[in-house]
Amino acid sequence: MLRTQAYEEITDDHCPLADNLRAVQTLLDYLVTKNGLTKKQCHYLLPKLGNLELRHYHGLPKPHKPGTPLRPIIASINAPATSVSKKYVADGRLKLTTRFITADVTDLYTMIPRQGALDALARFCLEHSKQGKIGTLAIDYIMKMARLILDTNNFVYNNKYYRQIRGGAVASALTQVLANIFMLEWEHDLIQYQIARHEIYGRTTLYHKPAAEPYILPRKSDHPRHSHRNIPYGALVRALRICSNRHDFNTELVRIDMTLLLNGYPPNFITKQFNRLFDSNHDMSLLIRMDEHIYHRIHHTLLHQPTRREKQLQEMMQNPVESPSILQPKV
Numbered sequence: 001m002l003r004t005q006a007y008e009e010i011t012d013d014h015c016p017l018a019d020n021l022r023a024v025q026t027l028l029d030y031l032v033t034k035n036g037l038t039k040k041q042c043h044y045l046l047p048k049l050g051n052l053e054l055r056h057y058h059g060l061p062k063p064h065k066p067g068t069p070l071r072p073i074i075a076s077i078n079a080p081a082t083s084v085s086k087k088y089v090a091d092g093r094l095k096l097t098t099r100f101i102t103a104d105v106t107d108l109y110t111m112i113p114r115q116g117a118l119d120a121l122a123r124f125c126l127e128h129s130k131q132g133k134i135g136t137l138a139i140d141y142i143m144k145m146a147r148l149i150l151d152t153n154n155f156v157y158n159n160k161y162y163r164q165i166r167g168g169a170v171a172s173a174l175t176q177v178l179a180n181i182f183m184l185e186w187e188h189d190l191i192q193y194q195i196a197r198h199e200i201y202g203r204t205t206l207y208h209k210p211a212a213e214p215y216i217l218p219r220k221s222d223h224p225r226h227s228h229r230n231i232p233y234g235a236l237v238r239a240l241r242i243c244s245n246r247h248d249f250n251t252e253l254v255r256i257d258m259t260l261l262l263n264g265y266p267p268n269f270i271t272k273q274f275n276r277l278f279d280s281n282h283d284m285s286l287l288i289r290m291d292e293h294i295y296h297r298i299h300h301t302l303l304h305q306p307t308r309r310e311k312q313l314q315e316m317m318q319n320p321v322e323s324p325s326i327l328q329p330k331v
Contacts, residue, residue: 006110006166010154016161017054020079020152021047027148036141047082055079055155055169057162064211072110074155074169082172108183109175110167114150117168117178121146124181149174205248206239208255219264232260232273240277241302246295 010016028045031037037045059070076082125139132139149172153164168175216231217223235256243249260270306314 006107006164008163008165010161010163013161015054015156016152016154016163017052020054020154021052023148023152027144031141031144034141036138047079053079054161055153057155057157064209072170074153074164074172076169076172079152107167108179109170110164112167112179112182114166114168117182118143118146118150120182120185121178123185146174146178204242204244206242206252214255214259214262216259216263219266219269228265228269229273232256232265232270233277235259236274236277237302240299244299246292249295249299 024047028037028042032039032042055074055076058073058075060073061068062071122139122143125134125142128134129139134142150164150168153169153172155162155164155169168178217227219228221228236253239249239252239256243252257270261267
């Protein structure tokens, strides 16, 4: 908390819970009077008074990092603005067909500039809106709710009250969306910079955390047999799609093979599942010769080949702005 300076103590000993509740109720009532929300939506977003509580702080250990630091979690499950925050996720802006390229940013959620993130959200909404709306919500109302969520980031820790003055609460659904949108703009600017200087070479490979252990579903478990068959098959497809050159794929193939053996999968079973993938792509010669040209052909085929679930979602999502995925039948 001291290192990031993202929090400040509330020194008047006044619990901010009632103020936060009043702010949420006032904004939701305003949106109903302006026809920005229906009464049914308002009722869904209003906090349940019987379970209402102020956010509280706790830390989760990061065993994969040196020194096992703590990840700051502001538990918000029963906070006044939690239902409003969750609506951002439920609106369907993030889909199973969305592709992410991730980068590790130290203290991302607590270090993003608040006004910069709100500005990025406004630009994102304008770009993807239709007649000034995302679904049924006007952009102005979305921005009011986003600011409300950030302004009510108060919590209790060691019998003292604090407010967050930078970034957003780690456990908040809105914070995740804001961080993604803010980093999207940053990545876009970076990519344009690299394109202008011919610095993008497009090599990709699988990343494994240093502390990751080779544990998967044991072969002796009581799960359905198809679960065991799909583990090596899925791992191989993932490696083929992500590793852009044969050398990285070979390294990943050894890792997959060793992981399966350590978890009790017999060699003949592993070979059979590997052959299943190459049989389906009519390129058994890849296993024998590991030809670079053949590898690149299969890599690009799988990289741009949608899964069965992605095909179903593509058929459903003809217009995601007018018809958010939350309103569509489940696949």
